[in-house]
Amino acid sequence: MRAKTVDRIATSVIIGVAVLIMAVLAALLGFLLVRGVRHIDFHFLTSFPQAIKTGGGIGPQLFNSLFLLVLTMIITIPLGLGAGIYMSEYAKQNRLTDFIRLVVEVLSSFPSIVVGLFGLLVIVNTFNLGYSLLSGALALTVFNLPMMVRLTEQSLRAVPREQKEAGLALGMSKWKTITSVMLPVALPSIVTGSILAAGRVFGEAAALLFTAGMSSPRLDFTDWNPLHPTSPLNPLRPAETLAVHIWKINSEGLAPDAPEIAAGASAVLVIMVLLFNLGARWFGRVLYRKLTASK
Amino acid sequence: MSKHAFYTKDLSVYYGEKQAVKKISMEFPAREVVALIGPSGCGKSTFLRSLNRMNDLIPGARIEGEVWIEGRNICDPGTDVVSLRQRIGMVWQRPNPFHKSIYENVAFGPRYHGIRGKKALDEIVEECLRKTALWDEVKDRLHQSALALSGGQQQRLCIARSLAVRPSILLMDEPASALDPVSTSKIEELIAELKKEYSIVIVTHNMQQAARISDKTAFFFLGDLIEYDDTQKMFTNPSKKSTDDYISGRFG
Numbered sequence: 066m067r068a069k070t071v072d073r074i075a076t077s078v079i080i081g082v083a084v085l086i087m088a089v090l091a092a093l094l095g096f097l098l099v100r101g102v103r104h105i106d107f108h109f110l111t112s113f114p115q116a117i118k119t120g121g122g123i124g125p126q127l128f129n130s131l132f133l134l135v136l137t138m139i140i141t142i143p144l145g146l147g148a149g150i151y152m153s154e155y156a157k158q159n160r161l162t163d164f165i166r167l168v169v170e171v172l173s174s175f176p177s178i179v180v181g182l183f184g185l186l187v188i189v190n191t192f193n194l195g196y197s198l199l200s201g202a203l204a205l206t207v208f209n210l211p212m213m214v215r216l217t218e219q220s221l222r223a224v225p226r227e228q229k230e231a232g233l234a235l236g237m238s239k240w241k242t243i244t245s246v247m248l249p250v251a252l253p254s255i256v257t258g259s260i261l262a263a264g265r266v267f268g269e270a271a272a273l274l275f276t277a278g279m280s281s282p283r284l285d286f287t288d289w290n291p292l293h294p295t296s297p298l299n300p301l302r303p304a305e306t307l308a309v310h311i312w313k314i315n316s317e318g319l320a321p322d323a324p325e326i327a328a329g330a331s332a333v334l335v336i337m338v339l340l341f342n343l344g345a346r347w348f349g350r351v352l353y354r355k356l357t358a359s360k
Numbered sequence: 361m362s363k364h365a366f367y368t369k370d371l372s373v374y375y376g377e378k379q380a381v382k383k384i385s386m387e388f389p390a391r392e393v394v395a396l397i398g399p400s401g402c403g404k405s406t407f408l409r410s411l412n413r414m415n416d417l418i419p420g421a422r423i424e425g426e427v428w429i430e431g432r433n434i435c436d437p438g439t440d441v442v443s444l445r446q447r448i449g450m451v452w453q454r455p456n457p458f459h460k461s462i463y464e465n466v467a468f469g470p471r472y473h474g475i476r477g478k479k480a481l482d483e484i485v486e487e488c489l490r491k492t493a494l495w496d497e498v499k500d501r502l503h504q505s506a507l508a509l510s511g512g513q514q515q516r517l518c519i520a521r522s523l524a525v526r527p528s529i530l531l532m533d534e535p536a537s538a539l540d541p542v543s544t545s546k547i548e549e550l551i552a553e554l555k556k557e558y559s560i561v562i563v564t565h566n567m568q569q570a571a572r573i574s575d576k577t578a579f580f581f582l583g584d585l586i587e588y589d590d591t592q593k594m595f596t597n598p599s600k601k602s603t604d605d606y607i608s609g610r611f612g
Contacts, residue, residue, distance in 0.1 A: 158419060227456035230414055231518070235469040235525050236446025245468070250459050357459040357505050 094335065101332025104325050110333070113283075114310070119322040123330050125281045128297055129198070129304040130267055130337075133277060136202035136300060137266050141209045142259060148210075149217020154243055173211035177271040180207050185275035196303040201277025205269060209262050216258040220251035253353040260345030264338045270308035278303030279313055307334050365390040365529055365559035366411075371425035371435075373406050373415060380406045382583040383425065388529075393551060393560045395570035395591065398580035399606070404563050407580070408531050411561065412448040413441050429529070446473060449522030449558075453534040455514035457506035457521070462489075462498050465506045465517055469525040488520040492550060512543025516550065523554075530554065532562040536569065548573050567607055571595050579603045 112122030156162040184204035194200045224247045232242030248255075281304050284297050291298040305313070311330045314323045364387045373381040381403040388394055396404040406415065413434060415421040427434045434444055446469075458465050466485045475481060485502070489495040494516045498509070506517055515535060522530065532551075536544040551560060551573050564570050570577055571591060578588040579600075587594065587603045598604045605611050 225456065226417070227452050227454060228458065230417065230450070230452070231456050231458065231521070233417070233442075234412060234414065234445055234448070234450040234522065235472070236443060237469075237472055238442050241472060245472075246458055357461075357507065 097328075097331050097335050101328040101330075101335075104329030105332060109329055114314075114326070115320050117319045119320060121320055121322070121326060123307060123310060123326070123333065125284050125297075126305055126307045126310040126330070127333065128284075128286075129277075129281060130306040130308070132297065133198055133201050133205070133273075133304060133306055134263055134266050136198055137205040137209060138259065138263060140202055140206045141213050141262075144206070145210055145213025145259075146217050146255075148214040150221065150243060152214065153218040153221040154239070154247075169211040169214055172207065173215070175207070177208065177269060178274075180204055181272040181275045183207070184272065189276055195301070196276065196278030197301045198277055198304045199300045201273045201304065201306075202300075204272045204276040205266050208269070208272065209266060212262050212265075213259060216262075217251075217255055220254045220258070221247055223254070224250045249356040252356060253349040256352055257345045257349035260341055260348065264341035264345075267341065268308050268334060268338055270306070270312050273306055273309050274312075277306060277309070279305050279309055281305050307337075364388060366427065366429040368411070369426040369428070371407070371410065371423070371427060373403070373410050374422045374424070375406075375418070376420045380583055381410065384585045386578065386585065386588060388559055388561060389576070390559050391555055391557065392575040393555050393562060393573055395574035395577045396561065396563045396580060397565075397567065397570050397577060397606070398586075399611075400565075402580040403583040404578075404580040405533055408533055408561060408563050411529075411531055412445050412450060414450065416441070446525045447527050447529065449519075449525070449527035449530045451515070451518055451522060451530065451532040451535045454538050455511055455518050457509070457514050457517050460506060461503045462506045462509070462517060463502040465521050466524045469521060473525055484524050488523045489517075491523055491554070492516040492520040493546065494520060510543070512539050512546060515539060515543065515547060519547075519550065519554075523558075528558060530558045530560045532560065534563050534565060537565060544569075567595075567609075579606060581606070 108120075109122045110127060111124045112120075113124055114126070115121030152162065152165070156165075181204060184200055184207075188194050188200045188203050189196060194203075221243075228246055228250060229242055232246035233239070237245075282295050282302055285293075285295045286297055288296045289298055290296050291300065293299060294302060296302075307330055311327050311334065314320070314330075315327045318327070320326065367385070367387040369385050370383045371381060371385070372379060372383050384407060396408060398404050409415050410423050411427055411429075411434075413423070415423065423435050425435060429444070430447065432439055432444065434441065458468060460468065463485055466488050467481045470484050471481060475484065486495060486499075489498065494513060497513060498517075506514065509517060515538075519530075519535075536547045539547065548569065551562070554560060555575075562570075562574065574591045576589065577591045577594040579586045579594070579598075579602075581602060587598060587600045589598070594603065595607060598607065
């Protein structure tokens with residue numbers, strides 16, 4: 066009888082906690098969306114911001130966020146995959162690799178403002194990359210890399226040992242077995258994880274304040290030569306991202322409609338991150354089907 | 361070519377300090393089935409897995425002694441174990457098809473070893489699937505996932521996959537113990553068919569199975585090879601008492 070009562074109490078506590086979390090999430094999302102969505106229209110998403118007049122948009126910021134994301138992933142994915150494969154398949158189990166794992170853990174829990182300052186001192190000043198998209202991407206790589214390494218390592222470890230043995234038993238090299246037998250099995254979870262990491266990059270502000278900068282040049286969206294200073298594709302220009310823009314107009318915005326713009330931009334940000342999450346699941350499933358020829 | 365497909369000489373395997381296989385010397389006749397029997401933990405699987413150096417993957421595992429296959433000692437550090445494994449097929453207890461299509465599972469190995477033409481690969485796939493009596497069951501869905509097959513079909517596909525790289529030896533680690541009786545009997549028929557071309561070593565816990573399918577039987581106990589003789593003699597008139605006890609179910 067007592068065990069039954071305890072069981073019932075435990076069950077209701079666990080359900081209660083789950084409901085609470087759902088409620089908090091729903092409230093947050095609802096608040097952001099209700100306040101923000103009505104400001105979102107095509108004009109808002111594509112036009113330039115206004116410093117002191119109403120009717121400004123978030124076009125360049127949205128573009129910057131997406132471009133920065135792509136740059137970051139271009140740097141992160143090869144490094145993370147390589148390190149993850151090393152940690153799971155090549156590294157011996159010893160003190161050194163335990164230490165590397167610890168470092169990776171610590172790195173992933175670094176406060177983002179500290180990463181931002183590190184970026185300012187090392188990337189922006191010492192390497193003289195200035196406030197630029199590239200500096201921002203490198204700073205974000207510091208964040209994303211640990212997650213990517215851990216993700217790759219865990220996904221590969223989750224592949225059954227018999228899969229690896231089957232590849233080797235056919236007389237394949239270790240490298241071929243990893244790339245053609247194990248990675249296809251692990252890839253969906255790696256892809257899902259990296260898209261989730263991308264979502265985090267999208268919402269990051271603190272680490273970008275001192276690296277990608279808080280302003281954008283007057284971008285010329287007709288000039289796609291990456292070497293021109295006002296070209297959107299120039300990776301060495303400063304770039305204010307959406308998250309940074311929200312922070313800036315909230316704290317020092319002079320436009321009369323600054324609160325509305327902040328609300329709209331926040332809603333856009335949340336919707337984008339949601340889309341990343343849903344997209345990640347969908348893409349992971351599609352990829353798995355494609356690679357394994359399953360229905 | 362000698363009548364022995366391969367043989368081991370004083371083969372020992374250690375896991376850390378523990379000696380799992382103790383100085384075993386065994387000869388495996390060509391194109392016959394040798395069953396390895398013995399209670400769990402007696403070292404028979406470890407012994408089997410050291411014949412193609414699969415134990416290299418296990419941290420702390422160490423091999424001493426010699427395994428001679430086609431004139432090469434595979435335990436020699438200078439031996440190219442990667443190319444050697446192509447000559448030795450392996451089948452595991454649980455079916456482990458690649459997460460690929462049925463066709464790809466079979467074609468993957470030969471393509472890696474240099475066979476590129478689509479026609480040549482098609483032929484290999486058909487030949488191997490016919491050998492494993494799977495062709496008629498899957499010929500209409502070759503490009504569907506291998507994971508959609510039943511357990512018994514998956515296991516036969518795994519055998520077909522190992523045949524595709526043209527081995528001369530097949531190592532089977534309890535290949536039917538995870539399957540239902542119908543699938544098991546199919547696998548056994550298959551083994552009887554395959555021994556016309558391949559030398560087969562099979563680990564099994566099933567005494568009847570060992571008696572039905574093998575030509576020779578080896579009894580392992582605590583890492584030692586207790587007795588190794590013709591299956592008929594082993595099951596009717598073994599020379600060691602512990603063999604008799606084990607086979608008749610008095611221990612193990």
